[in-house]
Amino acid sequence: MTETSRRLVLAHRPSGMVDDTVIRVDTVPVPEPGAGEAVVAVEYLSIDPTIRTWMDDAPGYLPPIEIDAVIRSGAIGTVVASSSDTYAVGDTVFGMLGWQDHAVIGTEGSMAQVVPEGIDPTAALSVFGTTGMTAYFGLLDVGQPKAGDTVVVSGAAGATGSVVGQIAKAKGAGRVIGLAGTDEKCAWLIDELGFDGAVNYKTEKVAARLRELCPDGIDVYFDNVGGEILDICLSQLAMKARVVCCGAISAYNDDRSTAYGLKNYFTLITKRARMEGFLILDYLDRFPEAQGEMLGWVLEGKVKHAVHIVEGLENAPDALNLLFTGGNTGKVIVKL
Amino acid sequence: MTETSRRLVLAHRPSGMVDDTVIRVDTVPVPEPGAGEAVVAVEYLSIDPTIRTWMDDAPGYLPPIEIDAVIRSGAIGTVVASSSDTYAVGDTVFGMLGWQDHAVIGTEGSMAQVVPEGIDPTAALSVFGTTGMTAYFGLLDVGQPKAGDTVVVSGAAGATGSVVGQIAKAKGAGRVIGLAGTDEKCAWLIDELGFDGAVNYKTEKVAARLRELCPDGIDVYFDNVGGEILDICLSQLAMKARVVCCGAISAYNDDRSTAYGLKNYFTLITKRARMEGFLILDYLDRFPEAQGEMLGWVLEGKVKHAVHIVEGLENAPDALNLLFTGGNTGKVIVKL
Numbered sequence: 218m219t220e221t222s223r224r225l226v227l228a229h230r231p232s233g234m235v236d237d238t239v240i241r242v243d244t245v246p247v248p249e250p251g252a253g254e255a256v257v258a259v260e261y262l263s264i265d266p267t268i269r270t271w272m273d274d275a276p277g278y279l280p281p282i283e284i285d286a287v288i289r290s291g292a293i294g295t296v297v298a299s300s301s302d303t304y305a306v307g308d309t310v311f312g313m314l315g316w317q318d319h320a321v322i323g324t325e326g327s328m329a330q331v332v333p334e335g336i337d338p339t340a341a342l343s344v345f346g347t348t349g350m351t352a353y354f355g356l357l358d359v360g361q362p363k364a365g366d367t368v369v370v371s372g373a374a375g376a377t378g379s380v381v382g383q384i385a386k387a388k389g390a391g392r393v394i395g396l397a398g399t400d401e402k403c404a405w406l407i408d409e410l411g412f413d414g415a416v417n418y419k420t421e422k423v424a425a426r427l428r429e430l431c432p433d434g435i436d437v438y439f440d441n442v443g444g445e446i447l448d449i450c451l452s453q454l455a456m457k458a459r460v461v462c463c464g465a466i467s468a469y470n471d472d473r474s475t476a477y478g479l480k481n482y483f484t485l486i487t488k489r490a491r492m493e494g495f496l497i498l499d500y501l502d503r504f505p506e507a508q509g510e511m512l513g514w515v516l517e518g519k520v521k522h523a524v525h526i527v528e529g530l531e532n533a534p535d536a537l538n539l540l541f542t543g544g545n546t547g548k549v550i551v552k553l
Numbered sequence: 554m555t556e557t558s559r560r561l562v563l564a565h566r567p568s569g570m571v572d573d574t575v576i577r578v579d580t581v582p583v584p585e586p587g588a589g590e591a592v593v594a595v596e597y598l599s600i601d602p603t604i605r606t607w608m609d610d611a612p613g614y615l616p617p618i619e620i621d622a623v624i625r626s627g628a629i630g631t632v633v634a635s636s637s638d639t640y641a642v643g644d645t646v647f648g649m650l651g652w653q654d655h656a657v658i659g660t661e662g663s664m665a666q667v668v669p670e671g672i673d674p675t676a677a678l679s680v681f682g683t684t685g686m687t688a689y690f691g692l693l694d695v696g697q698p699k700a701g702d703t704v705v706v707s708g709a710a711g712a713t714g715s716v717v718g719q720i721a722k723a724k725g726a727g728r729v730i731g732l733a734g735t736d737e738k739c740a741w742l743i744d745e746l747g748f749d750g751a752v753n754y755k756t757e758k759v760a761a762r763l764r765e766l767c768p769d770g771i772d773v774y775f776d777n778v779g780g781e782i783l784d785i786c787l788s789q790l791a792m793k794a795r796v797v798c799c800g801a802i803s804a805y806n807d808d809r810s811t812a813y814g815l816k817n818y819f820t821l822i823t824k825r826a827r828m829e830g831f832l833i834l835d836y837l838d839r840f841p842e843a844q845g846e847m848l849g850w851v852l853e854g855k856v857k858h859a860v861h862i863v864e865g866l867e868n869a870p871d872a873l874n875l876l877f878t879g880g881n882t883g884k885v886i887v888k889l
Contacts, residue, residue, distance in 0.1 A: 448814075462818065462821045464822070477816075482783075483798075483830075484830075486799070486830035486832065489830055489835060491828070491829040492827070493821065493826070493827040
């Protein structure tokens, strides 16, 4: 009997959260590698908010996932068959392997990289992966924090936000404040990660609390959420502030007509401030320098990372939804 | 009989446009200069949208105008009495002289400067004044246009916008498109000022027209208006675009609850774009370099400027309202 392999494909484009109608499980034979190709048994999926944006039929920084195509996703796996000079059986690789049991790499544009031995796969997907790199380059390259700055980060208990705050402290920020959605997350930010303060945006008055915690205004705001929280932070910028636009998770499930509109953009003028977006795709060639510095912080205990593991490929859609309900602390990873 | 002098003071804070209830005319004796002071007969008022923002009791880059205080305004006049070593009778001076027949300068923080001979007062208030300097530093320092770029400017028939477009052409922009509110203004931008295209935002479909005129997207958007037009331009940014936030005239008469909210800020991420505000106050020490380059362009005919003169101090409030109804082409100046 031929071994089978599952593939989670896009059956219908979602409106709002991803439910059973959006994803279909196809069962196919385990693929065989063609010339120059290798087959990977996928082991860990990186669950990132941006996956939700790829499901919409809207222009973005990558093409939308096509209907009936496997859900695009970063993942780690082990090479189980190879006709490639680049990948040997037994290699651990990272790449856009997708939500499936087996992926073919070595095809044009597949961009899978061998993960060095000694790096835990969950660390490779989080602090040393695109999540950690997003935190690193977004904060340092776009946000350009200076010693003593007040840095605010939203989605602070998430995979990227939690690392942003710790890098800010490691780089000498005067005050690092995180926004998160439960008291437990807020306590974790302060007690475990060394944040100077935290705001529970679901139960506290965000504007008033931020004014208390950031009496001199916000020098760097690292935005993972967009919407009303971004608007509040815009109104509290310090002179020459930088707003790093990393994500807008609050808006990914909205259609445009109901999306929250920013009203406080005028503060960019009065405070001579800058709001700038970036994508980690533009920094791939600079990953080594960042990974080296990150490794140092991890070894010194300055950057800790949390992982939220969900078991089973079939639960990947629920794992994605966790990001939007705030059900996770740290990086969400699906273990196959 | 003592000579009298009129002062237009803030009687009540406006909601919306400035009307008769907002401004009161006080008649006072012509002031005498104290030690170190001089008295200026005010001759030309610079009418700028920002004056409207100073009338609100809201935090800004300068304190609100106080109730019963003279309306703050840039202006040019001639020194008529002096006990100052800096200012001689007969000097032409520029400063924040206010909406009044006579102003006292040489007091702390009054910052009046002598205008060199040979500069026409209306040019000193427009192309060589804060208006022209706003265009120069906003476009070049914040917007950083590159040769071949597509540059879009709103409020393009206004004092600043009209100069922005011409500087962009002088610096080698590939395509300069202006937004204005009448067909006559649009024709003026193209026929007289050398813009490559213009959109009448009151009668045309702005998003569709901009897509036609800027098929490769917008590299630099110089925003004088804020609101919905800013939001449309955000949705049409090119990769690595720069949005220069200069003003938001569409919002100055609104209260916050009715203000238009920006929904397309997510494009800053997908296009790795930057949105940045500035104030010309930060560039005062660099005016000479800019004025020198501007003089060259004016002499070469590359930068033309239009002036919309309103006669009579008592008409200053109506002159200010022209900016919001779009009743002007070029710089609005009140001649006393």
